[in-house]
Amino acid sequence: MMQFPSATLLGQSILSGVFVGALYGLLGLGLTLSWGILRQINLAYFALTFLAAYLCYQLSSGGGIDPLATLIVIAPCFFFIGVALQWVFSRFRVSPFNSLLVTFGLTVIVESVIQSIWTADFRRLESTYGAAKLRLGVLYIPAPEVITLALSITLAVALYASLRYTDLGKAMRAAAEDGPMASAFGINRRFIALVVSGICATLSAVAGVCLALSYTLAPAQIYAWIGVVFAAVLLGGIGRPLGPLVAGIVIGVSEALTMALTAPSWAPLVSFSLLILLLLVRPDKA
Amino acid sequence: MGRTFHGYQALAAIAVAGLALATIPWFGLPLFYESFLYLVLHWIVLATSWNILSGYSGYFSFGHGAFFGAGMYTTAVLASRFTIPFLWTLPAAALVAAALGLALGAVVFRVRRLRGELFALVTLAVTFVVGTIVLNTPIDGGPGVYLSAVPIPAIGPSPASSFYLIALAIAVITLLIARWIYGAKLGTGLFAIRDDEDVAEVMGVPTFRCKMIALAISCALAGVAGGIYALFISYVTAGETFSIVVPLTVVLMSVLGGTRHWGGPAVGAAIITSLLYAFTAGNQPVLGKAVFGALLIAVILFVPEGVLGRLAMRPRRSDETSIAAVEQLTPARVEARSKLLVVRDVWKAFAGVQALAGVSLEIRSGEILALLGPNGSGKSTLINVISGHYRQDRGEIAFEDRDLRGLSPHRIMHAGIARTYQIPRPFAHLTVLENVALPVMFGRVGLARDAAEREAARWLQFTGLSGKADALPDALNLHQRKFLELARALASRPKLLFLDEVLSGLTPAEMDEAIRLVRAIREQGATIVFVEHIMRAVMELTDRVVVLTYGKTIASGAPRDVMRDPQVIGAYLGTAHA
Numbered sequence: 095m096m097q098f099p100s101a102t103l104l105g106q107s108i109l110s111g112v113f114v115g116a117l118y119g120l121l122g123l124g125l126t127l128s129w130g131i132l133r134q135i136n137l138a139y140f141a142l143t144f145l146a147a148y149l150c151y152q153l154s155s156g157g158g159i160d161p162l163a164t165l166i167v168i169a170p171c172f173f174f175i176g177v178a179l180q181w182v183f184s185r186f187r188v189s190p191f192n193s194l195l196v197t198f199g200l201t202v203i204v205e206s207v208i209q210s211i212w213t214a215d216f217r218r219l220e221s222t223y224g225a226a227k228l229r230l231g232v233l234y235i236p237a238p239e240v241i242t243l244a245l246s247i248t249l250a251v252a253l254y255a256s257l258r259y260t261d262l263g264k265a266m267r268a269a270a271e272d273g274p275m276a277s278a279f280g281i282n283r284r285f286i287a288l289v290v291s292g293i294c295a296t297l298s299a300v301a302g303v304c305l306a307l308s309y310t311l312a313p314a315q316i317y318a319w320i321g322v323v324f325a326a327v328l329l330g331g332i333g334r335p336l337g338p339l340v341a342g343i344v345i346g347v348s349e350a351l352t353m354a355l356t357a358p359s360w361a362p363l364v365s366f367s368l369l370i371l372l373l374l375v376r377p378d379k380a
Numbered sequence: 381m382g383r384t385f386h387g388y389q390a391l392a393a394i395a396v397a398g399l400a401l402a403t404i405p406w407f408g409l410p411l412f413y414e415s416f417l418y419l420v421l422h423w424i425v426l427a428t429s430w431n432i433l434s435g436y437s438g439y440f441s442f443g444h445g446a447f448f449g450a451g452m453y454t455t456a457v458l459a460s461r462f463t464i465p466f467l468w469t470l471p472a473a474a475l476v477a478a479a480l481g482l483a484l485g486a487v488v489f490r491v492r493r494l495r496g497e498l499f500a501l502v503t504l505a506v507t508f509v510v511g512t513i514v515l516n517t518p519i520d521g522g523p524g525v526y527l528s529a530v531p532i533p534a535i536g537p538s539p540a541s542s543f544y545l546i547a548l549a550i551a552v553i554t555l556l557i558a559r560w561i562y563g564a565k566l567g568t569g570l571f572a573i574r575d576d577e578d579v580a581e582v583m584g585v586p587t588f589r590c591k592m593i594a595l596a597i598s599c600a601l602a603g604v605a606g607g608i609y610a611l612f613i614s615y616v617t618a619g620e621t622f623s624i625v626v627p628l629t630v631v632l633m634s635v636l637g638g639t640r641h642w643g644g645p646a647v648g649a650a651i652i653t654s655l656l657y658a659f660t661a662g663n664q665p666v667l668g669k670a671v672f673g674a675l676l677i678a679v680i681l682f683v684p685e686g687v688l689g690r691l692a693m694r695p696r697r698s699d700e701t702s703i704a705a706v707e708q709l710t711p712a713r714v715e716a717r718s719k720l721l722v723v724r725d726v727w728k729a730f731a732g733v734q735a736l737a738g739v740s741l742e743i744r745s746g747e748i749l750a751l752l753g754p755n756g757s758g759k760s761t762l763i764n765v766i767s768g769h770y771r772q773d774r775g776e777i778a779f780e781d782r783d784l785r786g787l788s789p790h791r792i793m794h795a796g797i798a799r800t801y802q803i804p805r806p807f808a809h810l811t812v813l814e815n816v817a818l819p820v821m822f823g824r825v826g827l828a829r830d831a832a833e834r835e836a837a838r839w840l841q842f843t844g845l846s847g848k849a850d851a852l853p854d855a856l857n858l859h860q861r862k863f864l865e866l867a868r869a870l871a872s873r874p875k876l877l878f879l880d881e882v883l884s885g886l887t888p889a890e891m892d893e894a895i896r897l898v899r900a901i902r903e904q905g906a907t908i909v910f911v912e913h914i915m916r917a918v919m920e921l922t923d924r925v926v927v928l929t930y931g932k933t934i935a936s937g938a939p940r941d942v943m944r945d946p947q948v949i950g951a952y953l954g955t956a957h958a
């Protein structure tokens with residue numbers, strides 16, 4: 095039966111909604127960039143995120159390195175993975191639609207690799223951050239989530255600012271707007287694409303570390319995130335760095351409230367309903 | 381192109397092959413073969429049904445698992461809880477799956493931007509949404525549904541052979557439907573949508589309806605396959621059903637076999653099922669999955685058209701297309717000098733740009749009107765608004781006293797308005813003949829395919845393209861592409877024809893030919909509006925001229941008078957600052 099929860103519980107669930115929304119935003123950031131600028135729908139982004147999460151888990155629980163410090167190793171590696179991926183895409187002139195299929199194939203491969211190394215069992219990273227909890231009045235604030243929120247906001251704002259104000263960012267936007275025309279004005283599109291793809295993959299590495307900090311990992315979970323994160327990307331507007339963060343938090347909070355008011359198992363319907371609602375109300379704005 | 385209208389042999393071949401395969405259970409093969417063959421047929425049904433929407437129209441669905449799963453659960457619930465005989469549950473499975481698909485299509489197919497990508501993602505999400513609903517409601521509730529008590533209809537000598545025979549029947553039906561649509565009007569419409577949906581709509585294809593029909597058929601067949609599979613595995617769980625496995629496998633099979641060919645997915649299904657069997661038999665499911673992923677990537681990078689793709693692209697040899705009968709060409713006649721189209725105070729803005737700022741003009745029937753104006757003056761936007769591609773922000777457009785506001789482009793085409801594109805936009809994977817036959821098939825009258833192709837052949841004759849009837853548009857040069865645009869617009873027998881810069885880029889000799897054509901078209905009674913920069917043609921051809929600048933009409937009248945108008949001279953050459 096539906097029961098109205100107490101104010102504290104409600105506050106706590108809104109807060110957790112904000113935190114999970116921050117992770118949606120972080121996951122959506124790379125997707126929205128690669129979709130908006132490279133015209134690629136990169137499903138492999140989710141697989142890369144999980145790969146980074148597992149690497150963080152391995153280095154941290156096996157090697158005793160601080161989870162956040164693992165980024166020093168993981169991030170540069172992922173940047174090169176992104177560059178390599180883009181090299182293949184431009185070498186074979188993969189169309190935007192086929193990029194979806196190719197990265198789908200890649201996702202399945204990465205899933206199999208993860209499963210064969212770390213098995214299909216759930217893995218949980220035990221770190222000093224996990225135990226740390228801040229208190230704000232009656233509300234508990236877990237440290238890993240705060241880190242995720244901070245990273246998500248910082249990266250989204252940084253990307254927003256650099257797309258808007260730096261020369262490289264302007265070149266990226268020009269290339270996205272009209273590729274051939276941008277080339278005619280001396281913009282090296284190949285180079286831009288390699289950099290963007292590298293940045294996107296690096297973002298997936300950051301998202302992976304955040305994922306490892308607060309969630310249990312299993313290879314099949316890769317697919318659980320796709321629907322909700324794409325909903326955040328579409329709701330936020332493709333190619334807009336702040337979009338997924340804002341939309342992600344809206345979705346996260348809606349999900350948390352749905353869970354508090356009904357049952358947790360209904361949460362997956364929230365993002366989809368919001369997306370369908372958007373399509374119904376503004377079919378040409380999606 | 382392999383998509384000929386002589387499809388009866390293919391349909392008969394499918395039926396005969398089906399009958400021959402139906403005798404297998406009486407050969408006394410080991411049971412194991414029948415189960416394996418059942419699985420092959422199962423995947424043939426799923427992949428082929430997926431292809432009817434996704435391959436033909438290019439809307440790739442990642443939600444086939446949801447439709448398949450809807451069918452599975454319909455049969456599981458009806459057969460186990462309501463003890464309805466298994467075979468009777470199959471139509472219900474088809475209906476539920478089709479209803480789910482139609483509900484989804486009604487929302488997603490209305491979107492105009494990013495439609496393909498959006499459809500793929502929304503259908504991917506729907507798989508998990510349906511899974512969640514099934515898991516959270518009494519449909520399943522968590523423990524799964526057992527069908528072990530449901531009797532298996534005794535069609536063959538053993539249960540395994542019964543499954544085989546039922547699946548065979550459905551596979552034959554699915555292939556017959558796929559082959560029939562492939563050669564039918566619906567199929568041509570879907571392939572045109574895949575190539576260029578906006579142009580398809582302007583050529584008279586009711587794109588929304590075509591997509592919905594294809595989606596409903598596709599889902600219904602997937603639902604039936606699901607219903608049979610539910611009984612075959614006899615224990616249905618949400619986690620197993622609504623997973624990524626079905627869409628992944630189906631997409632892979634179809635892409636491998638070739639999505640532009642009706643038989644491609646079946647070939648792909650046979651290859652992949654055999655591979656899959658080898659991996660499961662070898663106890664390497666994880667490796668099998670990785671190989672799937674790798675195969676999908678390899679196929680897209682190296683054989684993007686699939687195994688049967690090349691077959692579908694082979695030009696057809698036919699000699700019946702060269703019958704000439706130009707005399708019989710008579711586009712619809714209209715009474716002379718009445719007002720055919722009235723445009724009153726039409727406005728259209730794109731973000732900050734006011735493309736049309738209160739355009740008003742009248743087009744009288746039987747005249748040739750030139751629409752002039754410098755680049756960016758709103759000529760093409762006006763054509764796009766009249767043909768229904770854009771909707772005006774305000775203002776009225778009436779054709780034969782009928783308000784065109786809110787009509788979709790294919791209805792406007794049916795009313796009698798046709799257009800060409802400044803940069804030719806032929807359907808790249810349809811032959812030249814099929815390109816021209818399309819507006820005949822989907823026009824006001826809507827001829828059947830062979831009659832439409834005969835008529836199209838005449839229009840090719842008229843425009844001098846007969847020799848290229850079986851070529852793909854890629855093989856044409858610019859002047860031939862422009863004439864193809866013209867033939868395609870004429871084929872719908874328009875009352876009003878918009879020619880958007882058909883002459884630009886032509887050599888003087890080609891231009892003479894084009895001018896002769898335009899005259900011939902007018903002789904037959906069509907009213908022509910043409911947008912042109914080439915003044916020689918304007919002076920030679922037109923009765924009246926309308927000049928646009930900055931989205932407004934600044935002058936209209938006889939060509940020689942308008943050309944002397946100081947405002948017009950100013951718009952083109954700038955005004956003197958003294």
